[in-house]
Amino acid sequence: MLRSLLGDPLTRGTRVGPSSPRLVRLFLLAVSASVCFAGERRIEFVTTARLAATGRWVEVSPLNSSARSIFAKIPDADRSLSLTIPDELVLTCAGGDGVAIGCAPLRPGVRTKVQLSFARGRKLTGRIFLGDKPASRIPVAVFPANLTAKRPFTIPLGIRASSPVRSVLCDDRGGFVTPELAPGHYGIEVLAPGGRALQSDTVEVPAFDPTTPGGSADVVMEPLNIPIGWNSLVSVHTASGRAVYPGTVGIVQGGKPEAATFFSAATDPTGVARFEGLEQGVLTKVTCCTESPFKEQRTFDVVPESVALTVPDMAVIHGRVFDPDGRPVAGAVVSSSKGLERADSAAEGTFRLRAAPGLQTLTFAAEGFALKEVVVQVEDGTDHDLSEVEMALATVTKGVVLDKADRRPISAAQIAFPQWPSLGNVVSDEAGRFQVGLSALEPIAISVSAAGYATLRESIRESSDSVVLEMSRAGFLRIQVSSGDADEPCFNCHLVVRGEGEMKSLATDAAGTADSGPLAPGRYEVLLEEVQSRGSQVYVRGGDNVKSAAVRPRATTDVVFRQGDRTMALSFLPALPLDVTVVARSASRNEVAVRENSNRFLVRKPRGEAVSIWLVEPNGTETRSAIIDSASSREALEIPAPSSGVEGYVSRGGAAVADALLTLRGQDHTVLARTRTNPEGTFRIGRVVPSTYELVIGASLVQVISLREGEYLDLGTLILREK
Secondary structure, X not given: OOOOOOOOOOOOOOOOOOOOOHHHHHOOOOEOOOOOXXXXXXXXXXXXXXXXXXXXXXEEEEOOOOOOOEEEEOOOOOOEEEEEEEOOOEEXXXXXXXXXXXXXXXXXXXXXXXXEOOOOOEOEEEEEEEOOEEOOXXXXXXXXXXXXXXXXXXXXXXXXXOEEEOOEEOOOOOEEEOOOEOOEEEEEEEEOOOOEEEEOOOEEEOOOOOOOOOOOOOEEOOOEEEOOOEEEEEEEEEOOXXXXXXXXXXXXXXXXXXXXXXXXXXXXXXXXXXXXXXXXOOOEEEEEOOOOOOOEEEEEOOOOOEEEEEXXXXXXXXXXXXXXXXXXXXXXXXXXXXXXXXXXXXXXXXXXXXXXXXXXXXXXXXXXXXXEEEEEEEOOOOEEEEEEEEOOEOEXXXXXEEEOOOOOEOOOOEEEOOOOHHHOOEEOOOOOEXXXXXXXXXOEEEEEEOOOEOOEEEEEOXXXXXXXXXXXXXXXXXXXXXXXXXXXXXXXXXXXXEEOOEEEEEEOOOOOEEEOOOEOOEEEEEEEEEEEEEEOEEEEEOOOOEEEEEEOOOOEEEEEEEEOOEEEEEEEEOOOOOOOEEEEEOOOXXXXXXEEXXXXXXXXXXXXXXXXXXXXXXXOOEEEEEEEOOOOOOOEEEEEOOOEEEEEEEEEOOEEOOOOEEEEEOOOOOEXXXXXXXXXXXXXXXXXXXXXXXXXXXXXXXXXXXXXXXXXXXXXXXEEOOO
């Protein structure tokens, strides 16, 4: 199988050098002689005979770009499959019938063979509830618990008709079972009725080991409860009253991205999208529509019963483009000053373009032709016929590219037109000379690049004189990012370099280094971003870790970030018994604290993440004793150990109920303590922070209790209804 390393090499602060042999066990790499286009590489995926799985598949997903994922089935009779994939950091997932699904990163660079050792894994199972009722037929997806990526991602869970299956459905009891998963840390995402996307806490899937008790059992997750909440109807119509269908409406509740709740719902034929489970009293943003180039957004402090959104009626402009001899112009790019879309003319010169109503300017651009502008008045929702548009041949403008310092010509300089890529690129000759076809319209923005020089951004226009472009020698930034107490290289850490007229996004390599490429001399800011993909959501945080650097010609300036996990020392008052375990839980990991002595525990706090501290008794009872804020930089913390608690007895039909799950929830439904009844049906939850709690047995709310400091509350007998 593909050993799951999702919590490791894609996480900032991960040691990726020789001390991480797991990568070697995951991929047996061999150089493969293959020829690919620039930006691509050929990978041969080779399967072992360890398990003769059928229905095998591979998916390759770029992590830091919008390039499409590649999904392919491995024929049952074959041992290998060759794919051409982007030459960038990708996540490779693989699975098959009766074997574990696993994912791991594949870095850019060498062309390789990848060995897929399919093996057994363990399933995730659990129950989903809507309020206190089982949630039937709701899709459940699985995502890597700590994936550093700039794209949403859920793990393929199988294959159907050569396409990936990314979710399983809950049964009538709200139960779900995933296919077998490789060892690692995962989360589940539930797409609830009413559009709510709800995500679970991180859960660890141990390795499959049939030789030990429970080593092959399913991993049972805590029940996930979807709050009933408030309902709201969002109607979306155009300015003329036409219902927007199909359309997609999104709702975001909450201020901070890391604490936000996301909803998405499609409009029906009447233009209405229905939302359920909204929380009242929370900042709510309603946005429409993803299918339109225009967005309408409303913000509310109180969730309304209904919201009406109005978007413009899009018009259609069509026509035919031809040259002075009447021949069609193919590949001309047509754009509107009031639209976010562009259209390309077909071989016959015809085009169709969606645009907003009103007075606007259409621009036509094609290689070898002068830019053409046409002013047109478009009415709401109309089909406007421009008939025929004639494009004149371009006037040739000549120029030269020179070194700004010594005035020497620069050869092989690339002159591009970012706004009009259809005009093509121009390359300077050995004398630095070039020529380009321009029109007498407004100046056109160009971008000039050459080896060893900073990219020049200028505007030029048609001229009878030679255009002179002066380029400055470039400087460079070399950025090093390390994490943790041992300053380990941070792989795939995300950075933003910004200066006057310049902004670049970078990611560090396995050595924790990122090179800026050529930059114009001047002062720049370098920002270290926190990027995490969790299911359908991508969280990007940044701005609080910024360094300033000066770039000088022909010089490399080093910028160093040391960040990441911070080790914190915890102590408890009074001291905890020796048989109590301290567990630190955050969005990216769950880990047991290291006990240095009788009352000193060491935990790792990931940067930018809140950490909850849990106390685990020998019988498995868990209580949350504290939360360390995401912005905390403290190195030591003393936590009061509460002395309050509850106890009782659970019965059904006069008989004791063993192994019943009891949960103490806060008023916001957050789980704050949990335990199970013993064989005699009794339970005891100690070290509980004084507060008001909901006592839940299974998924049923039994009663609300209030605990005072030092109080131990005996609840007596709790009787469950007969099934």
